[in-house]
Amino acid sequence: MIAPLKARIARHWPVLPLRTMVLGTLVFVAALPGFGAIFLRIYENALVRRTEAELVAQGAALAASAAIVWRGMPTRPDFPAAAVRYHDRMTEVDLRASPILPPRPAAIATRQRPDAAALALTRRMMPAFQETKVTTLSSILMLDRQGILLNGAERGRSLAALPEVKAALGGRAVTVLRENDAYAARYPLEWLSRATSIRLHHARPIRVDSQVVGVLLLSRSPRALFLGLYEDRGKIVFGVAAIFLLLLILSAILARAIVRPVEALSRATRELALGRRVTPRIPSLQVVEIRALYRDFDRMADSIDKRSRYLRDFASAVSHEFKTPLAGISGAIELLQDHGDDMAPADRARFLRNMAADAERLSRLVRRLMELARADVLVGGGDARSDARSVLAGLADAMGGERFSVTLLMPDVVPPLAMDTDALAAILATLADNAHQAGATRLDVTLAVDGGDAVIDMADDGPGVADGDRDRIFDAFFTSKRAQGGTGLGLSIARSLIDAYQGALTLEQSVQGAHFRVRCPLAADF
Template sequence: MIAALRSLALRLWPVPRLRWLLFGTLLFVAALPGIAALGLRVYENALIRRTEAELTAQSAAIAASAALLWPGPAAAAPPEPQEDPRENYEDAPSGVDLRSSPVLPERPAASVSLAPTDPVALQVAERLAPAIAETKRATLASILLLDRQGLLLSGRDRGLSLAAVPEVQSALSGAPRTVLRHNDAYLRDTPLDWISRATSIRMHQARPIVVRGEVVGAVLVSRSPRALFRGMWEDRGKIALGVAAIFSLLLVLTGVLARAIVSPVERLSRASRALAQGRHAAPRRPTLEVREIGSLYDDFAAMSAAIARRSRYLRDFAAALSHEFKTPLAGLSGGIELLQDHGATMADAERQRFLSNMAADAGRLSRLVSRLMELAQADMGRADPAARTALAPILAAVADGLRREDFAAELAIPADLPPLAAEPGALEAIVTTLAENARQAGASALKIAASLADDEVTITLADNGPGIPEGDRERVFDPFFTSKRAAGGTGLGLPIARALAENGHGQLELAASEMGTTFVLTFPAAPA
């Protein structure tokens, strides 16, 4: 199932350009606060609570005004309030939340009641009518006064009862209450109204009118919480300008990122294609460079240089290989042709001479093929990273194997020398090749010394032979270069030795010397 879904995703997923992916990511991140706020109803609840606070202030002021105007000896001369400077005022906690508060149906219509309206309450309502009318015009809220029986004291439904409404019942019992109700008469008049369901809700708050500790009536205030979204619609020009500014900033950021990341990657891609086609590739470094991209360009330059060196090596190697094989093959072809044409009439001595030359050429070809196999194995092999080799036994075995009456090998190995991080077979092959070359060059003595410095073991092999001519010193590690071709030399011994050293993270170099020849072999010391 998972494999099928992954296959479907791979087929349907469009492969975008990195520029558009960066821009889409930045745009999504910029829009996240707004998306989260809408998803969590932050704006809606802020709107609801703001509306509730305004309704609370209006109903409290009207209830207090009605209590002051209520007839009666105690109400006519209220005591002077004493302000306490230490008194703290705090916002009343909100009683509604769009995520948890139920939204009730639209408020039921007022019903007919046989009870008479309280004449004192009617008198107070008439006196408050101008103030209520002005407040309604300013706040666009509906404000209704009710007597202690829940009968309306103002408006076109005057004398009808709202006593069955839950919030009115709560207020007449002495507890103010705020509820949310659907507004069935609501008509959307701005395009922003669809953002929130709070725009189609009407908030109702009922507050008791208390005189001398007794509930004598109630104030019912209601309003639709639409101010925030109406304000957003009225400020749509500023909002559009802000969106345009954010969009422009995103474009600038995308351009900077594209210049610092996308364009360099595209240049590297074009350079890689050129390199694959065998053409020169040197991409221009970016002006706005980041560390990772700079490191990528450095790695590409190193890879390009390595490929160029390898290409030159292969080209030169192929040319040298062709030359080395051409000579013995030409000798073999010539000898075969002579034997085919004149073999019957040749003298035995002459025929034997041609056959000897052909055998020598065949032997040289065989040695070349064998050494080439050794070079390939040395060049492509990888040393064991956990290899540990004691140097002294290896050098002692090589010295014993090469000692002759006319050749002596002297060792100078410190007793406390640590093991080398090299394979014993590779180390023995390198030292044997160098020592054998010294003996074949005419040296009578070879001194092998070792030392430790900076976690590296340096092995110096110095002989007393005739040395290497100055003109040949730069070519001694080139494949097929040899001064002993007549003696059967293939010119592959030193290239094989250097390849074995480098594959073991070592180095083999020809050092300057006043007499004889000196090679320096370096390997890292094995970790303790």
């Protein structure tokens, strides 16, 4: 289910320039507050709830005042006041959840007469009602215990059937949202605001000695969102312009710090693919990731350049190494073809021996080249383990003899090496075989632990390496014993093998003979 959805999104996802994505992201983030205010109605909801809280506060104050007036006496110090527990009243309405009822219906005629006491209370409270209306712009209506209006244009008529009035007559204060039939749009874009065309109605009971003696019905239109926006349109336009200018500046900074360096790196990559090395200029505004990317690009370019030179040199060396035996074989074949019948048996046998030797040299070169190729592309496995003590013991048993002795100096316990056993054995065997072929009669092998590495020193008593050859000893095809059949690939293969396991193979200074040092990391879990 998820995979097809991802594939469908990927097919239709637009491929945009990074500059456009940066600017679009910034604009989207900047527009989130406005989106929340308009479409999620966060700000409008806050205004509506604040209006409800004000109506509730007005109703509570007026209802308490009406109760005092109903008793017909002021509060005296010796009057036993009831204990009051103060608490915040939670608002009830929500623009996203509360239903919006139709406009309040007109009061209906009734034969019932208003309660005389409630009517007298209304007359005494009218100055307070008028002062409150002037200040809060709220509509304040008072009803008796029968739901009959006691003031306003519809006084004497009944609103007892109204749901909010029923709830208040039952002793419960309630707030509802109703459509405002007197609403008329006066400002542009008011239609986007849901709060512009509604009116809050709050019905609150008037209690005297725990008895409901009347109801206060207050109503008010909330201050609509777009009314406030329209009044502050100048400030809003200036703020939008300032924000957009700031976004452009931020986009320019990000483009200079991210987009332009990436584009420069892309151009340098294309040039590198064409064989031209172009070093991109480091940007003046640096980002940590971009700076790391430039360093990685330089390392990659150096590695490619090094590998290219290696391949060119390798191809030249291979052609040179193959040319001599191939020339010998071709010449011998040509002589045998031209003069084979007249050639003495001894000469024919000599030419055939030379051809066989050249063919064997070619076969040996091919085998060593295959070993070098495998060593060059080898990547050491993270779980590779080898026991250096057992590998060295096997080497001493295989190569030690009367004319070539191998002496081992090892500690009793050595942690496992993070290297394949066959690779370690091949490296050590190559070094020991080179010492033997060079004419050495003794090879001293020392194994030690240095920090997180194992160090194997192999020192022989042979003629050593000439000073002029020390820098080239690990180059492919370099050998001083070509006449004896040397290919010059042994040390190259050994170094490639040790490099695959993040180790090192070096030629150390020595008074006599050759001294090679193999350094290999220990296994991490030991």
